[in-house]
Each structure stands twice: as C-alpha cells, then as structure tokens.
Amino acid sequence: MNEKKWMSLLGLAYRARKVISGEELVVKEIRANRAKLVLLSKDASANTEKKITDKCHFYGVPLRKVENRSILGEAIGKEARVVVSIQDEGFAQKLNSLLD
Template identity: 70%
Template sequence: MGNKQWTSLLGLANRARKVVSGEELAIKEIRSGRAKLVLLAEDASVNTEKKISDKCASYGVPLRKVPDRYMLGQAIGKDARVVVAITEEGFAKKLITMLDGSLWG
C-alpha cells in the first residue's frame, strides 16, 4: 500500500528536477552537500552498498533502502536505477516519513 505513495512522490521530485540518479552523480551530490536523502535499491551490489552507505555516513546524509532497482527506476521514468539522491529538503523529509512508515520491509 505504501509503495505507490513514495514512488509517485519520487516521480514528482524528479519532474521538479530535484532527483539525481546513478552512483557517480549521487556521490557527487553527497560530497557537495546537496543530497538531502539517498535511496538505495535492496538489490544493489555489496560494493555499491558499502560505497554509498559509507559516503552517506561520513557526510551525514540520510539513507533509505527501497525494494529493488526496477521500482526505483520506474518511479523516475527511467530504466533500473540502483542509487538516487534527492536534493530538496521538503521532498527528502516527506520520503523519509513515507518510507519509514511503509510496510514493505
């Protein structure tokens, strides 16, 4: 039930140009302090997961897991995406609330 809500909010954030997808771009946003939230697919490789979670931890960026790369990509109208960074505080806060309250995991 909660799935649809966060994916449509992510889609909205994407249309507002507040979403960056892909590992390298996400890391760039984390480093620059622009990333307010990072979403990582549960099916990301161990390597990617470690890299992203370490970066988020050292820069104090919230990190949330989502079910898989296809759902993440679909939410922003693209192919499979493993990592997505949200660069706007309002969207980030709302997504955290939705994901923390969702029952998929």
C-alpha cells in the same frame, strides 16, 4: 509501506528536477552536501552498497533502502536505477516519512 505514495512523490521530485540518479553523480552530490536523502535499492552490488553507505554516514546524509532497482527506476520513469539522491529538503522529509 505505501509503495505507490512514495513512488509518485519521487516521480514528482524527479519532474521538479530535484532527483539525481547514478552512482557517481550521487556520490558527487553527497560530497557537495547537496543530497538531502539517498535511496538505495536492496539489490545493489555489495561494492556499491558499501560505497554509498560509507559516503552517507561520513557526510551525515540519511540513507533509505527500497525493494529493488526496477521500482526505483519505475518511480522516476526510467529503466532500473540502483541509487538516487533527493536534492530538496521538503521532498526528502516527506519521502523519508512515507518510507517508514
């Protein structure tokens, strides 16, 4: 998996204001059908993981796991982030393919 590529794309999406981070905000975006893709760090708490996974399944939002919270935060130029959602279909599809 080419880490640099998806991280810089996520950074680009963030600068384009197409990324929402933080558990509560992401859940809100999923509920509102605005989230096109959700990225969850593998070191999320069991509680957070279950909540996000259940929401994504229920609303049919693709969910991908990334290595850890520092990578996710670094990609968007912030401190550690456990979960982010991508609000743009184009960015979401490209990120999804880069994460394969």
